[in-house]
Amino acid sequence: LVEENQMESVDLNCAQNCTNHNTQFFSDQKLIVRRGQTFGFYVHFQNREWNDEKDKITFTVETGPKPCESLGTKSIFPLGGCPDQCHWNASFKSHDAKCLRVNMFPPANACVGCYSLNMCLVSCDHTNSQNLGDFYVLFNPWCSDDPVYLDSQDQREEYVLNEHGIIFQGLPEHITAHPWHFGQFQDGILDICLKMLDTSTNFLRDPAMDCSCRNDPLYISRVLNNMVNILKLPSNNNLLQGLSPLTWNGSVPILRQWYQSRCKPIKYGDCATFASVLCTVLRCFGIPGRVVTGFYCPVYAADPLSVQEIFDYTGKTLNGKEHMIYHCWNESWMAEKDINQSGGDWQFLDPTPVETSKGSVCSGPIWVKSIRDGDVDTDSEGHRVFCMLNARSTAWISQGKGKKTKLHCDSGTSGQCISTKSVGSDLREDITDAYKKINSQYLNAPNSEIDKDIASHRNKSLKETGITMKLKMANCPLYGQDVQMNWVLENLCNESKERKFNLCAQAMMHNGCALDQLWKDTIHVTLEPKEGIFFYIYVYSHILGYIQI
Known part of the structure; x- marks a missing residue:
């Protein structure tokens, strides 16, 4: 007579699986896999080696507070079933005496999340169910069947692993x-x-x-x-x-x-x-x-x-x-x-x-x-x-x-x-x-x-009135340093121009919120025909120093 077989232990092979699935950066103590890619683990038996005629295994994987097969959050499938790229499945091969290597496949449309893995062993008409532990399923940019697939390894390293x-x-x-x-x-x-x-x-x-x-x-x-x-x-x-x-x-x-x-x-x-x-x-x-x-x-x-x-x-x-x-x-x-x-x-x-x-x-x-x-x-x-x-x-x-x-x-x-x-x-x-x-x-x-x-909204520019003006930062502003700007005025006409210019500096947050006005001045300028004038404008650091932008 063939005696009943019982499971002794399971090795989820976390370190190797995580390396194969590019999840080793999380931890090598947890089973974290990517969908659309097989992962393997070892089941050790207590009494004897595996017997195809006397031993049958069914796996159940489920996620969420209310797992349901019709919703795709629960799946029940036998060990040794037909390989199927659209559904959960598991195959096996003998590893050594009293040990099986199980290769499990989460389909590329599996829900991401934390799953529980349960195994039901039927041996010689005796049924024994056991929880093998929890594991995580993530999206897989390395799998061409996954919608998040990226065909560039450099991009995967940048946008997923970096x-x-x-x-x-x-x-x-x-x-x-x-x-x-x-x-x-x-x-x-x-x-x-x-x-x-x-x-x-x-x-x-x-x-x-x-x-x-x-x-x-x-x-x-x-x-x-x-x-x-x-x-x-x-x-x-x-x-x-x-x-x-x-x-x-x-x-x-x-x-x-x-x-x-x-x-x-x-x-x-x-x-x-x-x-x-x-x-x-x-x-x-x-x-x-x-x-x-x-x-x-x-x-x-x-x-x-x-x-x-x-x-x-x-x-x-x-x-x-x-x-x-x-x-x-x-x-x-x-x-x-x-x-x-x-x-x-x-x-x-x-x-x-x-x-x-x-x-x-x-x-x-x-x-x-x-x-x-x-x-x-x-x-x-x-x-x-x-x-x-x-x-x-x-x-x-x-x-x-x-x-x-x-x-x-x-x-x-x-x-x-x-x-x-x-x-x-x-x-x-x-x-x-x-x-x-x-x-x-x-x-x-x-x-x-x-x-x-x-x-329809545009008004006459300074150039259309006969004057050009350019105002540009002379240096990249750094906190604690003076700010220098270059201001150039040029009269394009054959007649003199007198203009009043109001200048100011005001702090602003990145979101557009205006803070206090730091500095202001009024300058009266007379431009002779075809004359250009160059100004240096300084806003000194002691003025800006108390503002945190």
């Missing part, structure tokens, strides 16, 4: 690079990222349905993009009850503090912080992601296609928070199953909440290509993003009592120098062409509607 990044800030003329530690593989971060999904509105409304949708990177991106409870924006730049957004240089302290505080929003964050934290979570789940910066983006404009700038007679700005000096957002790489396309493309995600008539909203996911092509008629979020990057700017002088005089209108200021970190280096890559048709025949056509609209 824990260090560069966030670009400053001005288009003086772009600065700030290092950021994403830390997606640090201890506990994967569990914190899963906790983010479990605190989403979708999960709280219907946990079973939410978990069943976690096989879709587009769905995951949308849920994460709207997780505005991770960070809180400061109200009116009031930082008394929290830390300045400038304090942070990595995502790990933010995520850990959020988790330890029972998921209360961390004070405070700005657009760069929001985008950097989202990039961490995307890469942690295996979705290729990157942080992107655009300069002069009217995120808060009442009319997103027309930015209004109002100044008083001294040059001081009277309104702010329409034209952000720079704005950071995210891109995630994937193929959309509803679109007939080969390969993937970048999606726009903006996790920084913006107050609208519909409440606090975050934009995305939106195809970057759709933004560039203006193919956003049916998508209000896409329309707002398109306007943000293509808005015209109109400057006015306030005359008091609600009256104002138009100075100029410019259609080329918004959405400049759209930047991200280059693959494999800390250099800046300009991706403006991916968002804007810079040389668009439509935008430059003399009879286009946009051109007509802008022309």
